[in-house]
Amino acid sequence: MLGTKDGISIRYMQLEDYPSVKLFMRDNYWSNGEPLSAAAPAPAPADIELQKCNEQLRDEYYLKTIAQGFSILALDEQGQIVGQQLAEAVGPNYLDIYRKCHSLEQNYYVAMRKLLHHTLKESQIFERYAGYKMLYTRASAVRSDMRGQGLGKRLLATTIEIAKQHNFELLASACSSYYSAKLRLSLGMQCIYALAYKDYKDEQGVVPFQPSEPHTHSQVFVLQLKL
Template sequence: MTASTKDGITIRTMAERDYPIVKSFMQEQFFSGEPLSQSTGEQVHLQNEKESDEYHLSMIREGTCLIAIDENQGGRIVGYVLAGSQYPEDLEKHRRDAEQMEQHAWGRICRLLSKMELEANLFERYGTSKLLYSHMTSVGGSMRGKGLGSRLAATLMEVGRAKGYPLMVAYCTSFYSARQKEALGMQCVHSLCYADYKDDQGRVIFTPAAPHTHARIMVIKL
């Protein structure tokens, strides 16, 4: 894609060389604010770190990840979105991988997301054999409330259309991210109430602060 600049903020395709700074930004801005990670008090960014790095780099190589930089501050990163292809066979792979993960926060999050994607079964629902999965979006604290998250999501939709994806999906664990996606025309097709998601002993697994009460699967046809 061609880089797009507005109000001094440039959004462009992420390159592998960007990943070290993106990873640092992810630790500082995403995991500290994502409701499920935040509610556990665990250092989620250190859990399954090697596997996560490999997964993120594989998405970057697809040319479907974006980085936002502030031209007025020497090209400092202020946001990003990691996204990549998904196929029907990925559902079973995600289920197996999640089951085998440790009983730490990231493992519990992955099991929740796998449960939701199996229940939603978007490939069957929409009769498609591939979709663009918006995996992780983060905007720096100084830029929140200024429309950058929406701009990143809208730009990703453009990338998806240009690459021939029929569908874009995002799993929103935050009330605010779901509301933002809805404002861009994405529809909630499946949700899970955190208070109803319990372990074998009947204990609620995630207790994020209000207003984060549900995880939602948001979809838009491209």
């Protein structure tokens, strides 16, 4: 265990957790938590389950991330997942994963990946921090009835400590949510790039994402751990 407080324990995520993690993400991230999933281009999320898009490829990617050993879970006293934080060590070739989305079956999940690729590329994070040992966080989620109680902050603070223990020199995140961005600022992370959704256009010149307020920007955050 990485710590227990108010009946909530945090531990490292294991490969055998993935079936439960996948269900948790379906209910508390893709359909309830990720602002872009409710603002994606047609077909609308109501028509097709977002998590089913490119499902096999995504499962493989998540399992590879978990296998690195930096992702964590928050569990209640009954052992049920109430929060998660995926994290992976990344290098200068990380954007290759996102470039591949241009050759995939085109759907709103791929459209989201294209936006993330654009955001990370424009941030020039790998050029700015060339040579840094970097831990990248993604797919942060807290169960809907547990939000607003500081659990997300605990998960991120724990990930920062994990990064320090493993001698990472930089912690990085890309945020589509206003609340995720606010959380990162509260723990001392710095925004190095922000893209207004209204200013982002796809290959057809269309603004594909128009999430509701207060979600207005895709942002990239870093925390330097290197002295």
